[in-house]
Amino acid sequence: MLLAIVFTIIKILIVITCTLLGVAYMTWAERKVIGAMQVRLGPTHVGWKGLLQPIADGLKLVVKEDLTPDMVDKPVFIIAPLLGMVPALASFAVIPFAETFTVFGMEIQPYITDLNIGLLYVLALSSVGTYALIMSGWASNSKYALLGSLRSSAQVVSYETAMGLSLVGPALLAGSLSLRDITLAQQGLWFVIPQFVAFIVYMISAVAETNRAPFDLPEAETEIVAGFHVEYSSMKFALFFLAEYANMYLVSALAVVMFLGGWNGPILPPLVWFIGKVLVLMFFYLWLRATLPRLRFDQLMGLGWKILIPIALANILVTSIVVYIVR
């Protein structure tokens, strides 16, 4: 029992460390990739090829003065960034990174836990992350922050629906909500093939869910300064920043588990497959950001409610009928 607890704690530390490192280097990768797509170089100065840039950025943010404006709602103002970061990291508890393997006669599970409602847990936590945006906008006592947070809450609420509905299809096919069972169900055929429509809907919703371009309305620099984190500085701002990227990793990992067969793949070890798929999806994120302009807000809501949700519902209907007939 004690050994199990120690093991879990070690695994949690490993996962959080890897996630934070991945988040830091995703900022570097983003600058590099978008720079390359705009025929620039991106960061090159700090370290070899700018590889120490995220560490320098982190140091800079830690050293900066942490100022709290007057008239803010202090407790809410302080809780908001934490509330953004914690769910994003906590969701990684149920992501199955690889198949169990045996070392020295001990069975090691390379994931923190295997909840039988893992999918529900992830969706629930991702909606908790919305509160961070709402609370930060409200507590900042600034019209721009409030506008940004209102936009983001509207956006996240509408796209949460499409995202959840699109995830129902794979869950129906696998007959389970446990992410590990869903991965095991894809050993023969990845769900991206029978559930291609759901995959497209999920990817669009996921980009909208994480407030990234082309759906980065809450942070629209050109319209409302910076959106919900306009009044934040120093480490609080860094937390928002990290939460955004951690969420990107999360939805990518979830897409890999639900649609792209998780750790399944020939030749290479499972963990390499998993990480490789996640990184491909992350690259797709950056690629989209370098390509597409921002949507108008009514277009965004129209896309969510009028197009994605009906398509996701139709997909569920068809999937359910097929699954019913086959079983």
Place this chain on the structure above:
Amino acid sequence: MKNVFDTFFFTEILQGLGVTMKHFFKKKVTYKYPYEDTPVFPRFRGIQYIKTDEEGVTKCVGCYLCQVVCPSECIHIVTDCGHKGQRLIRKYELDLSRCIYCGYCEEACPVDAIHMGRDYHTVDNTRDNYVVNMKTLTQNYKKEQKMAEAKGEQL
């Protein structure tokens, strides 16, 4: 019908993604400025230099034309009468922080003395260093000559 196809298969978005991907592999056009200079075009107007004759005496005769023509009033000349009745230039100052590099001084100069150079590294950490005098300007001439020789050109 075509529009429906485009809507359902994101053809325009895919086109855009293709464009960005094509640029991703292109040769980058960045000049790492402090470490390598951006290239300068043939008619570029940089920091001025003043030509000297063979003995190293400045060609400038103190006619005040550049001071008069200068639109930002950054040239200040003080002349004096020498013992043989010739004109001596006591002071020739050019304030680089005011200069707009229009090249009018070069146009106005009747004796082919002041010229626009090709160097643009004016930054400094004190304001006083922006005010350059005749000595610096003639030294600039030597620098420019060296640069031109390296390129195999004539000033």
